[in-house]
Every structure is written in C-alpha cells, then in structure tokens.
Amino acid sequence: MIVIHGLSESLLHVNGEECPVVLRPGESLLRVLREQAGIMGPKGGCENGDCGACTVLLEGVPVKSCLVLAVEAIGKKVITVEGLKDSEVQKAFHEMGGFQCGYCTAGFIMNTYALLETRPDADENEKNDWLSSNLCRCTGYEGIQKAVNLAQERIQNNHPVRK
C-alpha cells in the first residue's frame, strides 16, 4: 500500500526527464509542474476542470492537471506541451495561427496530439468531441480548426491510414 503524508520527496517523470519534487498529498499536478518542476506550459485557467488550459498527457491520456493530484503521477509518464517541440501539431498551430493570446494553446495542442495519436482518421464529430474539452476565450476557433486539420493531413500523409 502506498501511504503519503506531510511533505515527501519524490520524482516525477516529465517529458522524458526525472524531476525531483517535494509533494504534499493535496497538491495538484498543475501546481507541482509549474511551481516545482518549472514547467510553465500547462496553464492555470479556471482550476476547476472547465477550460482545459492545464491539459497534459498522463501515460498518453489527456487529463486536466488542475484536477489530478500530483501524487497520482508518481511512477507515470507526464508529457506537457514542452515535450511536443517540433511535433506536427505544434508546427501546424504555428503555421495556421491556431492561437490568439496563446493562453489556451498548450491545452489545445495536447488534446490534438493525443487525438491524432489515437485516432489519426478522426472525423469532424470526433474532433469536436475531443476539442470541446478546451475553451479559447479569444474565440480563435477557426485558426485552431485549421491547425488541427493541417496536422491531421500531414500525419495521415506520413502514416497513411489502412483502408
């Protein structure tokens, strides 16, 4: 049985690196990533699970890191937007202007990446379903939609879907 109380030293596996942190059981993964690991990609927006700006991948699955306790990430692989440097999704968001103020961008990129990893042939309904987890308060959805479609096109061309 795992028991954690008070402050405890631990390692988080983030973007392929071991990050030493000191955890309290009640701390969110978002806070620990930003305030201890110095990883500023995930953003604190609503901190209530509504906006998706804090989305990271936990064992490849998108989660809202404001609603995940950091202790739950011990021994698991965490990927943040910093870990997606030079990915097709990042390039597509850059090229298509898939952002305005940029605060929500990391969350959208993480979800788009996870979507296209698991469902490269996703149709519009699936894309809407996945990305409705994220809010853009600038309402820059058109650029985001174009970026997602471009990334999908390139990923499909690199790894053609079997018919």
Add this chain to the structure above:
Amino acid sequence: MIITADLVYYKPESVEELIQCVTALSDKGVRFTYYSGGTEIVSALRQNKLQTDALVDIKGVQALTDITETNDEWVIGAAVPLNQIIDQMPDSLLAKVCGKIADRTIRNVLTIGGNLCGRLPYREAVLPLIGMDVEVVVLREGQLIRKKLSEIFDKRMLLTNNALLYQIILPKRAFKWNFHRRFTESIGVDYPTVHMVAMATENQVTIGLSGFASFPVYKMMPIDEFNSIKHSLEALVDGLIHQAKTDERCSAEYRVHLLKTALTEWLEVVS
C-alpha cells in the same frame, strides 16, 4: 486557489489492503474519503467544501478498475472511467449516456462510481441503470454484498458505515427500444437542464430524468399501461411535472416544455 487541507493519501493495491486500510482508519476515528477520478473531490477540497483527513485512492484495486464480460453480463468496477465504458462497451445504452457527461478529457478520469456517488445532483449514469434493474456490489464492513441498485438508490446512493460502491453488474438485456435526449442551457458541455433516458424491456417502460428535478427521478410503468397512455403527453408526464425545479439555468415551466419535447421525439421513434 490551492488545497490547504493537510491530508494523508492511501493507495491500497488489493481488496484485502483496502479493507485493512478502511478498518484501521474507521477504528481510529479518522475522517476519510474514497478517491478515484478526483474531478469532484479536488474541486471540493480546493473550495473547502469537503472536510476530510485522508483520501483512500481505490484505483490500485484491479476489480475496481476493470470491465469484465461474461455471456450474460458486464461487471464494471466503480473506478472505471467513463471513457473506458464508452470504448469497451460502445453499443450499450450506458456508453451512450456516459458519452454526454462532462467533456472528453474529464471523462478520461471521471469514474462511474464517482458519477453515481458524488455530491453533484445530476448522477446521469444512473438513468439507464435503474430501468435495466442492475445489481451492484457494495463493500461494507469487509464484506462484498450484491444487491439491486434500486434498493440503495433513492435520489442518491444510500451508502452507510463507510460502505463503498464496488462494482456494477449490467445484464446484457435486449431492449424493445431505448431513447435518450439531453438538453443544456447553451453549449453541449454543461450540466443538463433535462436529460431523459427512456427504455422498454419486455414488461416495463422506464423514463429517467436528470437535471429536471433536484435529483434523478423516474417513472416506471407496465408496458400495457404505457401502450394505453402513449398518445397523451399529459398522462405520460403525470407524476413528474410537479418535481420540475427552477434554478439559474431555467424555469420549471421550461423544463416541463423540454420534457414534453423529448417525449414527443421519443414517441415518434417508438411509433
């Protein structure tokens, strides 16, 4: 806002450890909360709406995180996330209802047990379960007890003495028909103003509603009775409309209108 509570986190890795942990905490008088997806608990802790000394994370117990299948039934662990149900049981009515709850990223962690047992009044996952007359397994005082969900669900889960919803046993029962319709105030990702699930088995028709009243409500009737009143919306909503609530989302009158709209759509499908 950070979580200021000074908590102890326990993660048992077998049912035996879980029982041992809970028994020890109970004996010491420690206030504890079962923890799984965390979507509601973390928010509640952050807002100081939950007073607890310890979290017992149940995701280390395999029987709670697996979906297993036999010829006759599905056994769903209470700590199974909604997306796992959607992926593993895509044709089930339960999966279709779960697919409307929260958003996709949240559903990666939001569990069926959390949806049924949480404080939020919607508990939408229960809508198809009562009509299917499912059984559940409850862990109470070290014993696994199987009973009908309808016996321990009345507005909310009635779990006492630190009992834990352990598994949901879903029969592979054919419906004559089923239907679900969910309305929200504006965008799709929101709590429901009315979520109606209607289904008919060989003998019974069930209409379940979430968001309509302050808790999930049901109307059950023998199929012969349904056939005799199905042309009258007023007869179908009788017994339900007085429970409609008014809140900041919409009025009771509007909820009744939405209910009648859903019923009309359903009856068109049925006919």
